[in-house]
Amino acid sequence: xxxxxxxxxxxxxxxxxxxxxxxxxxxxxxxxxxxxxxxxxxxxxxxxxxxxxxxxxxxxxxxxxxxxxxxxxxxxxxxxxxxxxxxxxxxxxxxxxxxxxxxxxxxxxxxxxxxxxxxxxxxxxxxxxxxxxxxxxxxxxxxxxxxxxxxxxxxxxxxxxxxxxxxxxxxxxxxxxxxxxxxxxxxxxxxxxxxxxxxxxxxxxxxxxxxxxxxxxxxxxxxxxxxxxxxxxxxxxxxxxxxxxxxxxxxxxxxxxxxxxxxxxxxxxxxxxx
Amino acid sequence: xxxxxxxxxxxxxxxxxxxxxxxxxxxxxxxxxxxxxxxxxxxxxxxxxxxxxxxxxxxxxxxxxxxxxxxxxxxxxxxxxxxxxxxxxxxxxxxxxxxxxxxxxxxxxxxxxxxxxxxxxxxxxxxxxxxxxxxxxxxxxxxxxxxxxxxxxxxxxxxxxxxxxxxxxxxxxxxxxxxxxxxxxxxxxxxxxxxxxxxxxxxxxxxxxxxxxxxxxxxxxxxxxxxxxxxxxxxxxxxxxxxxxxxxxxxxxxxxxxxxxxxxxxxxxxxxxxxxxxxxxxxxxxxxxxxxxxxxxx
Numbered sequence: 001x002x003x004x005x006x007x008x009x010x011x012x013x014x015x016x017x018x019x020x021x022x023x024x025x026x027x028x029x030x031x032x033x034x035x036x037x038x039x040x041x042x043x044x045x046x047x048x049x050x051x052x053x054x055x056x057x058x059x060x061x062x063x064x065x066x067x068x069x070x071x072x073x074x075x076x077x078x079x080x081x082x083x084x085x086x087x088x089x090x091x092x093x094x095x096x097x098x099x100x101x102x103x104x105x106x107x108x109x110x111x112x113x114x115x116x117x118x119x120x121x122x123x124x125x126x127x128x129x130x131x132x133x134x135x136x137x138x139x140x141x142x143x144x145x146x147x148x149x150x151x152x153x154x155x156x157x158x159x160x161x162x163x164x165x166x167x168x169x170x171x172x173x174x175x176x177x178x179x180x181x182x183x184x185x186x187x188x189x190x191x192x193x194x195x196x197x198x199x200x201x202x203x204x205x206x207x208x209x210x211x212x213x214x215x216x217x218x219x220x221x222x223x224x225x226x227x228x229x230x231x232x233x234x235x236x237x238x239x240x241x242x243x244x245x246x247x248x249x250x251x252x253x254x255x256x257x258x259x260x261x262x263x264x265x266x267x268x269x270x271x272x273x274x
Numbered sequence: 275x276x277x278x279x280x281x282x283x284x285x286x287x288x289x290x291x292x293x294x295x296x297x298x299x300x301x302x303x304x305x306x307x308x309x310x311x312x313x314x315x316x317x318x319x320x321x322x323x324x325x326x327x328x329x330x331x332x333x334x335x336x337x338x339x340x341x342x343x344x345x346x347x348x349x350x351x352x353x354x355x356x357x358x359x360x361x362x363x364x365x366x367x368x369x370x371x372x373x374x375x376x377x378x379x380x381x382x383x384x385x386x387x388x389x390x391x392x393x394x395x396x397x398x399x400x401x402x403x404x405x406x407x408x409x410x411x412x413x414x415x416x417x418x419x420x421x422x423x424x425x426x427x428x429x430x431x432x433x434x435x436x437x438x439x440x441x442x443x444x445x446x447x448x449x450x451x452x453x454x455x456x457x458x459x460x461x462x463x464x465x466x467x468x469x470x471x472x473x474x475x476x477x478x479x480x481x482x483x484x485x486x487x488x489x490x491x492x493x494x495x496x497x498x499x500x501x502x503x504x505x506x507x508x509x510x511x512x513x514x515x516x517x518x519x520x521x522x523x524x525x526x527x528x529x530x531x532x533x534x535x536x537x538x539x540x541x542x543x544x545x546x547x548x549x550x551x552x553x554x555x556x557x558x559x560x561x562x563x564x565x566x567x568x569x570x571x572x
Contacts, residue, residue, distance in 0.1 A: 014376030027406055094291060123500075127509055267544075
């Protein structure tokens with residue numbers, strides 16, 4: 001009897017936990033369809049105008065509520081974010097995968113040290129890494145811009161890819177690689193023909209997750225972005241510092257939908273069985 | 275070329291990119307930051323290249339025998355950040371621990387789906403997750419409206435720009451970091467063990483305290499550390515939900531770099547955050563080593 005009530009209580013707690021995670025996000029979704037231009041908290045009716053204005057389509061919102069100050073700034077921020085995320089993901093996928101291969105498939109003296117060093121950037125508070133990079137870039141006389149953001153993102157994204165690919169590698173027995181080596185294949189051929197086909201979903205999954213983490217990073221980018229290299233999270237942060245505007249809702253939902261689709265694909269690939 | 279030699283060449287090749295990246299853009303920047311924290315601030319921003327230990331004295335004061343530069347404001351900010359980070363850890367644990375048991379007892383096909391749902395918000399943009407709480411907590415926000423609808427408008431708390439708002443925001447953003455490690459250790463728990471303790475006459479509370487809790491302790495401690503670290507240095511949540519009233523060490527560091535332009539002092543604050551975190555990690559590592567030793571003897 002008491003275990004049944006206990007189980008029900010636990011179930012209620014679990015449902016409440018999931019609701020807590022998703023309700024606040026759901027609120028933004030609801031408000032993004034609100035037609036009230038003056039007071040966004042009061043529901044006035046359903047409209048798609050906020051989304052239409054996001055993509056530059058004609059709306060009935062009136063001039064006073066036209067989409068944020070300028071679509072050009074928003075588009076530039078989106079372009080910067082995509083560019084940084086693409087380049088940083090590509091580089092850190094290579095670095096993270098190489099490091100994971102070295103640490104899971106080789107035994108060497110400095111291995112524990114490397115292990116600790118490779119996860120440090122991920123564990124360290126963002127603000128510490130952000131200002132360390134700022135001090136460094138200014139100290140060596142590099143102008144801040146997209147290239148400094150890419151370098152900064154590579155540092156912590158490599159950690160994420162390293163952890164994800166290592167986990168995948170640990171689940172792949174090395175017998176096939178040993179057999180391939182015994183039959184005379186070079187390390188490269190063994191990697192390319194034997195290991196890579198098994199590892200590919202893990203690498204692609206890790207890369208997708210890295211891409212989203214890069215797209216969403218605010219704190220580190222905040223310190224190492226130049227004047228003209230603002231990314232999308234920086235742009236949104238700037239608007240929120242000045243107060244809440246209904247235009248943000250539609251933008252937030254588009255960004256969330258994008259993050260969720262890419263991250264869901266990444267999570268699925270990461271956990272897929274061979 | 276011998277296989278031995280080609281293997282060590284391969285290893286060197288695999289380690290090279292990570293070594294270059296981490297040495298150049300991680301270790302060297304951290305080293306420069308450490309050096310800056312010991313230099314004197316320049317008159318118009320930047321640094322003077324002279325040894326100046328008083329950046330730390332400004333926060334720590336008396337222990338360094340440096341009363342002149344000491345400003346209790348900074349020590350207070352540091353303590354408040356520690357306190358709010360610890361409260362955040364406690365609230366996250368309270369929310370996530372029972373939820374982890376719930377997920378671990380779900381039937382097979384629903385479990386992966388729920389796990390996926392819990393993990394997904396981690397990849398939602400940080401700034402948007404905080405924005406959601408601005409909508410809830412602001413004076414004319416969802417919370418106030420909900421209380422009005424219930425006829426309880428006189429009870430509606432004004433939480434925006436309070437410590438409570440900062441803790442709520444931090445918990446919401448960091449919850450997945452607590453849930454996942456806690457879940458990992460709850461999932462490994464053998465139900466037969468608590469059944470055995472009940473058969474041997476332990477009350478449910480005794481069973482929980484003596485069996486379940488110690489067995490899930492590694493996950494709890496890992497989760498606490500993973501929440502504590504980002505909570506301590508966070509400055510976006512206090513900037514948006516705490517306003518100027520709830521200054522935390524993260525905001526203070528940001529100010530020193532972008533407004534006050536006292537880089538050495540900002541670097542010293544960051545070093546103190548880093549030292550606190552390394553201490554916490556060291557304590558955890560020592561504890562888990564001790565536990566492993568005890569298991570070995572038993």
